[in-house]
Amino acid sequence: MTEDKKHFFFHDYNDWLEKVKPHCEKNSVFIKDLHLQFRSHKCIMDVSDVDGIYLVRSVMGTIGQENTHYMTVGSIKGNECKKQMWVVPELIKEKEYTDTLDSCFDEAIIYNEKAKENRKEQIQT
Secondary structure (H helix, E strand, O other): OEOOOOOOOOOOOHHHHHHHHHHHHHHOOOEOOEEEEEOOEEEEEOOOOOOEEEEEEEEEOOOOOOOEEEEEEEEEEOOEEEEEEEEOOOOEEEEEEEEEHHHOOHHHEEEOHHHHHHHHHHHHO
C-alpha cells in the first residue's frame, strides 16, 4: 500500500516495475506497507524510516542441484541496502546481508522523495 492508500496486489514481478514504481514517482508518494504472501503465510517488511525500497527477483544455482528462486527485498539508508532473500513461493528468509547501492539494480528501487528532501534540508542548514 502506498501513502495515498492505493493497494497493489501482484503475482507478476513486472507490476513492481510497470505499475507500483510509476505510480509512486508520478504522485510523489512512497510505500507505506510492503507484505510478501504465499497462501496464508504473510511476511511484513519494515519500510519505516528508509530512504528507499528495493525489490527484485533473484535466482541462485548450484551445480548438480535445482535452482532456488527468491524475492530479494532491501531497505535503503544512505548508500547502503540491507537485503533479505526470501525463498519463493514458500517465503522462507534464507539470507540477510548489506550491500552498496552500486550493487543494486536501479530500476528495482523506489525512493522516498520526502526523505531525500529532508536530508537535503538537513545538510544545507
